[in-house]
Amino acid sequence: MLGALIIVFREVIEAGLIIGITMAVTRGIAGRGFYIAGGVAAGVFGACLVGAFINTISGAFQGVGQELFNATILGIAVVMLAWHNIWMARHGREIAAEMRQAGEAVRSGASTLLGLAVVVAVAVLREGSEVALFLYGIFIASAPGSAMSLLAGGAMGLVLGACVTTLTYGGLVRIPSRYLFGVTSVLIALLAAGLASQAVGFLEQADVITFLPGQLWDSSNILSDTSILGRVLHTLIGYSDHPSGMEALVYVATLAAIALLMRLFAHPAAAKAAARVAQS
Amino acid sequence: MKPHPARSRRIGVLALSLAFLCGQHAFAPGALAPRALAQETAVVKLTLKNHRFEPAEPHAPAGKPFTIEVTNLDGTPAEFESKTLRVEKVVAAGSTITLQMRALAAGRYRFFDDYHEDTSEGFLVVQ
Numbered sequence: 001m002l003g004a005l006i007i008v009f010r011e012v013i014e015a016g017l018i019i020g021i022t023m024a025v026t027r028g029i030a031g032r033g034f035y036i037a038g039g040v041a042a043g044v045f046g047a048c049l050v051g052a053f054i055n056t057i058s059g060a061f062q063g064v065g066q067e068l069f070n071a072t073i074l075g076i077a078v079v080m081l082a083w084h085n086i087w088m089a090r091h092g093r094e095i096a097a098e099m100r101q102a103g104e105a106v107r108s109g110a111s112t113l114l115g116l117a118v119v120v121a122v123a124v125l126r127e128g129s130e131v132a133l134f135l136y137g138i139f140i141a142s143a144p145g146s147a148m149s150l151l152a153g154g155a156m157g158l159v160l161g162a163c164v165t166t167l168t169y170g171g172l173v174r175i176p177s178r179y180l181f182g183v184t185s186v187l188i189a190l191l192a193a194g195l196a197s198q199a200v201g202f203l204e205q206a207d208v209i210t211f212l213p214g215q216l217w218d219s220s221n222i223l224s225d226t227s228i229l230g231r232v233l234h235t236l237i238g239y240s241d242h243p244s245g246m247e248a249l250v251y252v253a254t255l256a257a258i259a260l261l262m263r264l265f266a267h268p269a270a271a272k273a274a275a276r277v278a279q280s
Numbered sequence: 281m282k283p284h285p286a287r288s289r290r291i292g293v294l295a296l297s298l299a300f301l302c303g304q305h306a307f308a309p310g311a312l313a314p315r316a317l318a319q320e321t322a323v324v325k326l327t328l329k330n331h332r333f334e335p336a337e338p339h340a341p342a343g344k345p346f347t348i349e350v351t352n353l354d355g356t357p358a359e360f361e362s363k364t365l366r367v368e369k370v371v372a373a374g375s376t377i378t379l380q381m382r383a384l385a386a387g388r389y390r391f392f393d394d395y396h397e398d399t400s401e402g403f404l405v406v407q
Binding site: 007204 | 354363364366370371372373375378379380382394395398
């Protein structure tokens with residue numbers, strides 16, 4: 001039972017953290033509950049579909065369908081997260097002003113909500129498909145008595161995942177709102193960079209990317225990325241205990257690209273204000 | 281100094297085309313094609329039964345690419361995983377997956393079924 005709990009928990013940590021961050025980022029935007037719940041529901045549905053058709057997916061593209069599928073899913077999440085940050089760099093100020101004026105409901109956040117709902121959906125889909133396969137395996141293989149205990153373990157793993165979401169959200173919303181935007185921008189940029197390097201990992205496994213394959217370091221003795229802490233850092237900052245050169249390069253390139261695009265598209269008023277502060 | 285809008289746009293286009301060019305280089309031409317060479321490369325065949333790998337200590341040649349084939353004979357899904365080989369791939373019940381491996385240095389590489397790590401440990405001996 002403990003084994004099942006740990007396996008399921010390990011898989012849902014990533015989705016749990018991402019949902020918590022998304023909820024903190026969208027606090028105060030009208031209709032966010034609907035979008036995030038919709039993202040989770042779509043992700044769970046997609047995860048079951050992937051679990052059911054895993055053979056078809058595996059066999060596609062000369063046997064590397066699974067890798068390409070995972071890389072695509074991660075790529076979508078990276079683009080949506082980057083887009084959210086860039087969009088907020090331009091409109092975050094307006095939203096904050098509107099929130100202060102209107103008190104609660106804000107309409108202008110809707111376009112970025114859809115992007116974040118997609119992020120939630122793909123996070124749940126990717127990790128959820130492994131949970132679905134694992135639980136399905138338990139369900140058909142074990143003797144009735146032990147299946148119940150294993151399923152209970154799995155369910156507890158899911159509950160712990162939900163606790164991760166609550167803790168992440170609870171921690172982030174404690175940050176005073178004038179710093180919240182800065183903190184979540186950094187969090188989302190790191191998250192996106194980590195997911196981009198995971199996507200590279202899958203493309204390397206599929207032999208699609210063959211550039212800089214060498215392992216940069218092996219820190220699995222210090223902090224294994226299968227441990228709970230390693231897993232959390234794996235999601236939050238993209239920690240890997242054995243990154244390849246290309247994974248590290250893409251990590252840095254993604255961070256740099258997001259920072260550059262945020263600067264280029266920053267709201268002119270914000271840029272002017274910053275310039276005034278710099279001059280004075 | 282505030283960046284000129286037109287210049288900002290030009291920088292953006294430049295950055296995008298750079299990213300695209302880098303992408304082109306990283307994707308080696310015909311990277312999916314070399315499977316035609318598979319006849320010449322060694323194939324390591326593994327089967328999973330009762331959540332155990334057979335053989336548990338397969339051998340592979342050092343310094344040249346090879347193929348790993350994993351067949352899952354159990355009625356439940358498995359996930360073939362190895363940190364040191366840098367692979368993780370789901371193997372559905374009763375199905376076979378293949379993995380194209382790069383040339384590896386000699387050594388012992390641990391692998392396992394992520395869903396049954398307690399019973400399924402194995403080592404790939406590269407020499």
